[in-house]
Each structure stands twice: as C-alpha cells, then as structure tokens.
Amino acid sequence: MKIGPYQxxxxxxxxxxxxxxxxxxxxxxxxxxxGLAVSEMVTSDHSLWHTRKSRLRMDHRNEPGPISVQIAGSDPQQMADAARLNVDHGAQIIDINMGCPAKKVCNRAAGSALLQDEALVARILDAVVAAVDVPVTLKIRTGWSIEHRNGVRIAQCAEAAGIQALAVHGRTRACRFKGPVEYDTIRAIKEQVAIPVIANGDIQTAEQAQAVLNYTHADAVMIGRAAQGNPWIFRETAELLRTGTVQTRVTTAERKETLLAHMQALYDFYDEYLGVRIARKHLGWYLHAQPQGETVRQRFNTLNTAMDQLQLIHQYFDDLPDLQEQIIAA
Structure with a gap:
C-alpha cells in the first residue's frame, strides 16, 4: 500500500x-x-499546545518514518493550523480523526461526531489538505448510528478532497466497541473509492487479519487494542501475509526482554515519576492471562520507582518455570 510517496x-x-x-x-x-504507526491524537485547540502532554505527543526524535500524526478538532481553520504545526515538528503524514467515539471528544463535536455533518466534514478535509504538502489520511466509522450509516458518502467526499488513504473502523459511533464489526460496510466502501482503504475493528490475530483482507479487499489492516501487551501481533501478521504461515512465535525470553525494554523506554521518555505510573497499565496488558499475572500486576501497581518495577519483572520471569509447574500440578 502507498500513501503519497510512502510505501x-x-x-x-x-x-x-x-x-x-x-x-x-x-x-x-x-x-x-x-508498516506504519499512527500517533495519539493531537488536539487542534491552540490553547493546549503549550502543555506537556501536547509537547510529548509532538516529539518524534529517533522515530522511523513515515511519521503519521493524528489531529482532532471541529474547526476547519484550527485543524489546518494544527496540521501545519505538526508538519513543522516532523509529521510526514497527517491523519484526521473522525473515528473516535469517546464522549469527551464527541461532546466537542469532534471525532466521530463530525459524521453527522457532512458539509463540515468536507470543509475540514479541504482545509487540511490545502494547508500542508504532506499526504493527509482520514479515520472514520461507518456512520453516526446504525440508522445513519454514511460511510460510503464520507469516503467519496474524502477521495474528492484529496485524502490519500482511509481507515474505517467497522462500527458506528453509537456502537462504540460493542457488537459485530461491519466488514460488509468496509467492503462496500472499498468498492466505491480508488484510494487505499484500511480495515479496522476487532482484529485479534494474524489469521484474522488475513481473513479480513481477503473478505473486504482492503489494502491494509489496522490493529489497535489487540496490540496492547502483544506487539508481536505485527510480526506474526507480517509473516503470515508474506509467507502464508507463522513460524516465529514469541518466547518467554523474548517476552521478558521486550517488556523490560519497553518499561525502560517509558522511564526515559516521560521521566521516572510519570513513566512508573504509565508502565502500570502496560504491565497489566503484557501479563494478562499469564501465570500469576494478576497477582504480579497488583504488586507492580504499588511500586513507585523504576528500579523496583524492573526488579519485580526480573523476579517474575526468573520464577516462571516454577509457577508453570505449580499450575500444571494443580
């Protein structure tokens, strides 16, 4: 799949x-x-650009390209300004958020709430595409509600505005993350536009990613929640798409090494105080369904230093063979 000049x-x-x-x-x-990793959404609200959260979200040092940054808002001029600012900070692709169902986003008439106003959607797309010289992409849902699915019309509007790729979460805003994914709708959208379409929604395994691509004829898949605590899903999916099989499965040693490296990266990026607190949710995802994972998570969440957290991870994996024997014996 190509997005502008980027393969x-x-x-x-x-x-x-x-x-x-x-x-x-x-x-x-x-x-x-x-093949691509899209950033957390950056607000188009100028008054918040000075905050530490916004500064960190615009920090792309040592990040492999192409760098894709998602922006969110409802005012065309503010969105255009946000696009220019992020390009100045290293963005090589600008992604527009019209897919987020979160109340705090939709209550500001942004995210998937925009799908209710197709004229405003067109104005935002036109403004952002005109504001920057980098490719602009768009993420949407299939509509505002089950009774108001307009994903095909939004996709056609996006193509006409010069959007260079479209990611579609196969649910309406009202459905949030519940209920079946509308892969039929994603397929219908793909049939109506020539720009690349990325299928998104409840893709949990490499095998499912392959099946979704085959069914929808999408150009790519987008994986979200299934990657939390399981970043290896990208390697497995890439291998399956390339070779037709998955041979490289994650080992316990690799799980430990990756988790430790991820924790250290969080401490380095945020500082120890904030990194320790952000590490807690990631540890929970990594150890979900692992032997004694919940017990370790609860203990981990009481620790307030990076050293203590890293020591607990080392201890957990060092004891893992014994833990597995206990479970088998039980």
Missing part, C-alpha cells in the same frame, strides 16, 4: 490510541513489524 510494507498499521500509542510504543511496534 507501507507490510500493510499492517498500528491504530492511534490515546494514552497508548506514545513514541515508545510506536517505536516498539515498528521494530516488531508494523
């Missing part, structure tokens, strides 16, 4: 997720096989 290979994309797809996580997923 996205493999066609497997890390979805933008607020509070998750920070620079350390994007770098990790790219290293493990993601």
């Amino acid at each position: 996205i290979d493999p066609p497997v994309v890390l979805a933008p997720m607020a509070g998750v797809t920070d620079r350390p996580f994007r770098q990790l997923c790219r290293a493990l096989g993601a």
Whole structure:
C-alpha cells in the first residue's frame, strides 16, 4: 500500500490510541513489524499546545518514518493550523480523526461526531489538505448510528478532497466497541473509492487479519487494542501475509526482554515519576492471562520507582518455570 510517496510494507498499521500509542510504543511496534504507526491524537485547540502532554505527543526524535500524526478538532481553520504545526515538528503524514467515539471528544463535536455533518466534514478535509504538502489520511466509522450509516458518502467526499488513504473502523459511533464489526460496510466502501482503504475493528490475530483482507479487499489492516501487551501481533501478521504461515512465535525470553525494554523506554521518555505510573497499565496488558499475572500486576501497581518495577519483572520471569509447574500440578 502507498500513501503519497510512502510505501507501507507490510500493510499492517498500528491504530492511534490515546494514552497508548506514545513514541515508545510506536517505536516498539515498528521494530516488531508494523508498516506504519499512527500517533495519539493531537488536539487542534491552540490553547493546549503549550502543555506537556501536547509537547510529548509532538516529539518524534529517533522515530522511523513515515511519521503519521493524528489531529482532532471541529474547526476547519484550527485543524489546518494544527496540521501545519505538526508538519513543522516532523509529521510526514497527517491523519484526521473522525473515528473516535469517546464522549469527551464527541461532546466537542469532534471525532466521530463530525459524521453527522457532512458539509463540515468536507470543509475540514479541504482545509487540511490545502494547508500542508504532506499526504493527509482520514479515520472514520461507518456512520453516526446504525440508522445513519454514511460511510460510503464520507469516503467519496474524502477521495474528492484529496485524502490519500482511509481507515474505517467497522462500527458506528453509537456502537462504540460493542457488537459485530461491519466488514460488509468496509467492503462496500472499498468498492466505491480508488484510494487505499484500511480495515479496522476487532482484529485479534494474524489469521484474522488475513481473513479480513481477503473478505473486504482492503489494502491494509489496522490493529489497535489487540496490540496492547502483544506487539508481536505485527510480526506474526507480517509473516503470515508474506509467507502464508507463522513460524516465529514469541518466547518467554523474548517476552521478558521486550517488556523490560519497553518499561525502560517509558522511564526515559516521560521521566521516572510519570513513566512508573504509565508502565502500570502496560504491565497489566503484557501479563494478562499469564501465570500469576494478576497477582504480579497488583504488586507492580504499588511500586513507585523504576528500579523496583524492573526488579519485580526480573523476579517474575526468573520464577516462571516454577509457577508453570505449580499450575500444571494443580
């Protein structure tokens, strides 16, 4: 798949997720096989650009390209300004958020709330595309509600505005993350536009990614929540798409090494105080369904220094063979 001058290979994309797809996580997923990693959304509200959160979200040092930054807002001029600012800070692709169902985003008439106003959608797309010389992409849902699906019309509007790739989460805004994914709708959208379409929604395994691509005829898949604690899903999906099989499975030793490296990257990026707190949710995802994972998570969440957290991870993996024997014996 190509987005402007950029070849996205493999066609497997890390979805933008607020509070998750920070620079350390994007770098990790790219290293493990993601062809593209989209940033957390950056607000178009000028008054918030000076905050530490916004500054960190615009920090792309040592990040492999192409660098894709998602922006969110509802005012065409503000969105254009936000696009220019992020290009000045290193963005090589600007992604527009019209897919987020979160109340705090939709209550400001942004994210997927924009799908209710097709005229405003067109004005935002036109303004952002005209503002920057880099490719602009768009993420949408299939509509505002089950009764008001307009994904095909939005896709056609996007193509007419010069959007160079479209990611579609196969649910309406009202459905949030519940209910079946509308792969039929994604397929219908793909049939109506010539620009690349990226299928998104409940892709949990490499095998499912392949099946979604086959069914929807999409150009790529986008993986979000399934990558939390399992960044190896990108390597497995890339391998399956390339060879038809998955031979390289994650080992316990690699799980330990990756987790330790990810924790250290968080401490380095945020500072120890904030990094320790952000590390807690990632540790929970990594150890979900692992032997004694919940017990270790609870203990980990009481620790307030990077050294203590890293020591607990070392201890957990050093004891892992004994833990597995206990479970088998039980």
